Amino acid sequence: MSDTVLSVENLNVGFRQDGRVIRAVKGVSFTVAKGETVALVGESGSGKSVTALSTVALLPGAAEVEGSILYNGTQMIGADEAELRRVRGNDISFIFQEPMTSLNPLHTIEKQLGESLSLHQGLDGVAARARILELLERVGIRDAENRLGAYPHQLSGGQRQRVMIAMALANGPELLIADEPTTALDVTIQAQILELLAELKRAEGLSMLFITHDLGIVRRIADRVCVMQGGEIVEQGRTAEIFDNPQHPYTKTLLAAEPKGRPDAAPTKGAPVVETDNLRVWFPIHRGFLRRTVGHVKAVNAASISVRAGETLGIVGESGSGKTTLALGILRLIASEGRVAFMGRDIQGLTPKEMRPLRSEMQVVFQDPYGSLSPRMTIEQIIAEGLGVHGTASGKSHRDMVAEIMGEVGLDPAMMGRYPHEFSGGQRQRVAIARAMILRPKLVLLDEPTSALDMTVQVQIVELLRDLQRKHGLAYLFISHDLRVVRALAHQVIVMKEGDVVEQGPGTQIFDAPQTEYTRGLMAAAFGRGA
Template identity: 75%
Template structure:
């Protein structure tokens, strides 16, 4: 085989405070035609910087040395014309955070069509047909109805599938996938991996696959490069790396997995939040007068209660209504049915009356980078809730309280004046957790809090969340597609499908003896 991509002694540095900070230190590897190579390592190890260097996407602030050749053409310091011909046409990217890559002002059809028109000169009905076919392939239901949708109208997993469709639109020879299945539930993840495998076989597609999920690496990769601190510490065939890892760091990665169980709930623990016969339907409006012609049935007749110190895991495919259910409990969207928080019926509460309860119900979002303002320092982000809700009886200086909660979540208080881009993904998620915890809430909604994190950091975050729950008696609603993490975190589990609760019960029973075919399908996808 002839190497399609050759990386030789690649070094990348960035200027910071007048000094050069090395991000990649002499990395070398090949991607053969028709081969899948996985770059594996913790956040900050240099995986994404290495991938972006292949087509000079790092910008003018990066100092790049070494050689990167694609099909015999040198990419380091290549001219703009050469790069434009190759980017998006010969080499396509799937980025980790779809909401930062998709234009919020353009429909799905416009964004997919733009790439086809630019590189393939495909227009009109032919382009539309190809777009629908692509959306079908990546698992978007009813693609014809989704063409006019905007990114904010899709779930996190659906947005990632659109990104994958855009990357595949022009039939690239090399696909660089940076955590492409991070936001996807397990069944769709399996479908996407199968799709990539089919494309690789049918079109002799080469893949450079960046991931923290070693289960995916075992399933899809031919060879593995393990990165740590900007260097490749071990490389080899996938089967050999998994069977006989030589480097201690590789052995640590393979051993990282969220295990154990949460502490048992006290028998006299009070109910923090309760939903009865909850229904959330969104009207579909058409025509000049915006008449309601139907409804998107996001949640149908859901009931549950969560007690102090208890975690309820909510699982299901993307678009099944998991996040919608949690947002309704917090009264962030309208719903029908009874919602009780801390023994208070919220049905007739106005926005003003709800404000005083907001401090006691907090949320940690799926995408830590998207939920943190890039213009605010770490200290300002964490203390923002105190500015809205007051100091809640604690008269200490706010920076002192910020320092305390940063230590509590495993962050160095000396970093409180840094900005989000100066932190790794795991550190950003800890900032998001600290922002919620500084208000000492009773209920915390955790919406995919570990999905964007590598395996070792996932374990740390799970341990952190369990420790905070133990210390403060927190009630958690834990939304995730990672069933191993759900099992390690949850006392009870709710399984959702297309807005319906298809199964609910104690976590151990759901995982060992599921009663429905759908629950069994979810569990089989991660087996």
């Protein structure tokens, strides 16, 4: 095809390890035409990112690459370093998933954008500054001139991703490769970034290779789809054809992998497991030599909640809205004001020593299971750790209790001698859930427990959480920016914005008939409609 920008044919990629070669990509072939967006879709480990990194030889030295990758007719496999440097950043640019790991924390935004312009275009001084301002305004950074001296940590997640897009566009590339560029973002910011990319594609005539595991994004942005499984493309075609008439069983599985349904009927009787009245979390701002308090960061203002046994309270809102702060205040893990009652007992005034006996009944499951599991401990040690701290009155040995809870969360007890790195992301999250559940808590805080997982694994974890709640009458505080998961799990929902609860009520009411403009905006971003 004369308008083909990228042509990949029979690409094979292997990695040398312990004297053998492990194949990560097997016989992959596809094209990207001028002005076209092609999505590579599949779960973790399917070979999407390896395929993308192969296009400009960004793989590590242990990689063995065979086949053909043509960029505008020029062979990239085996190209010399001078040719690759000319193409990288100039003609083909990358946007990666997590901007905080891609941006240098020690350099200002101006310096990082300026380095690219200096290297590829020879722009410095006033000319470079003018181009940087133009790029930042182009990607929607407000008050761009005052942002030039900012460091990455001083920007929000959405702003950091916009800076990454500005860096990718700096040298007028023809092909943009976006590797999960919206996964870590709130639904509203995600929608803004997708709209920005679509608008830039129209205005600049960009071609795009978009890598994601989220089929909802693919439907909104891609012209064609390549579905990858186990290093191979198992199906490819026009987006509408893939969604309306999938042929491969794996594609059908991916399309069906969305948390569905609504939670079981909420309990209407029984005393609340936890309730708050006008809970407030303000962080003091100290200034001057004497560190006087000159103001407060009002993280949570006057939140009143009530959760019974067997009930889930969904807490939603954008990053910085106060979701996690509220939950930590409820669990007395940070200082707060206002009434907090657990199992009918006011716990707000209790000392840490008085709180300790209650800790086993309040457990937390975090977003990133790999970050919250010790790499030096076996799964048995990790799951049983709480038993050593809090003890148990069951009469069973710790090993028997670990085996029992592993079976309950869908893990083979024979694997208890393994370490976290030997498990998949979904299995590690099951380990984290088992560690919380072995203490038979009354209340569980689930802080973004599915956001780091593939869609099919998300569905499994949602079903597991439902089953555990039915079996043990658990009360959940469920924090997430993924409103599809919240809709499937939450009986009650509170919507937070800048520390305020702007709306709360039954999940069906919040999702089907939101009352505030802010909630309607969240629903539109998540579901593409007003509710």
